[in-house]
Amino acid sequence: MAKEAYPYLLWCGGAALLLALVAFWLPLVWGLVVLVGLLAVFVAYFFRDPERAIPPGDDIVVAPADGLITRLGPITPDDPASPWLVSIFLSPLDVHINRAPIAGVIRDVMHRPGQFKSALRDDAALTNEQFIVVLEGARITVTLKQIAGLIARRCVLWKGTGDQVACGERIGLIKFSSRTDLLVPPEVALCVRQGQRVVGGATIIGRICSPE
Template identity: 40%
Template sequence: MSLSDTIRNTFVPIHQEGYLFIAGFFVASLLLGWLWAPLFWLGMVLTIWCVYFYRDPRRITPLDDNLVISSADGKVSSVGMSIPPAELDLGTDPMLRICVFMNVFSVHINRAPVRGKITTIMHRPGKFLNAELDKASTENERNSLLLDSTHGTVAVVQIAGLVARRIVCWSKAGDDLSTGERFGLIRFGSRVDIYLPKGFAARVAVGQTAVAGETVLAVYDEAANAPTVRIS
């Protein structure tokens, strides 16, 4: 490994969305330290955590229109058929839904699961329930993207949680996204749901760790079955 690769792997890039928050945590640390010295070190721990939270590592993304790649880092919390939220206007038939839950230590940059054009982006106010609960899909505040992909409409839903109170989406309707391309983030823990049209079969199971931009969540194959798993 070259020196440049070592530096890149050691000092992970920070997304620009985090600069203001990192600066705010640092200034707060100085003020707290002025009041009482030990508080400065507590503030610095939180500042370092903020830097860690906004990290934006490089990812190696498989480029295949038959694959669905994870939009988020975290734990696969649900895999199965589910009726999509009404505002997506995708009908009332159940679709394959794969959910990835992000905790406060996960990378929070969200990436496109497939290649396609954004036809619709919609934000819906809601509650801030625990994002691991199934009802969070329809009751929590969320931001949804509909992607016109090779195999039909794919929906990506950013869902706020107990701690996350700010969903960021810098893409806009009409944008063409490549698989694995960054489109937004959620501050400070939450979940992303992906709804897939007929023909896709899951390639992950509940409890698996997913890596945004790298982990294959599903494959387009009408004859495929969901995988069996072993815990070891």
């Protein structure tokens, strides 16, 4: 479980204890105790942090998050040099840990304050609160965006500029429903499709083509 869950669990535990004390005099309050208990279970479930088997290979790009691919294609159609955009929508029931899609060095981190529109909107990548991470690998450079959504109000990044990361390594999370965008260069041959569900760190979304 991610450490960001602890403040929420402490709040739920304290509220449940206080309500339980009140319930000895007002039995109807037991319903609220159960409700707070269920909330604590949801928080623990939401912040779960399962281990993942990272696929081997130095030519792979793995999914940076769990969720549903809602957009897949070149940023600029008809431009052969256009990067690919892979947008992954994370529902409140998905694991919200973000992982490095390739091994490399974080060259730049930018925080962009913004709005909290639905993460499913195309313009969310331009207007919403987000972290932008530029990750340089041995063969390609990719850009990852943690984008806050309608419910999500905070992106959390555990890494900084200059940090070395392994492929599939945990780099942060986004609280509650959100979106993770990945921009990869055109020399990556994608092997996923729009509408497919992916698993962060485990699903190979593309392979780096060898130069001819």
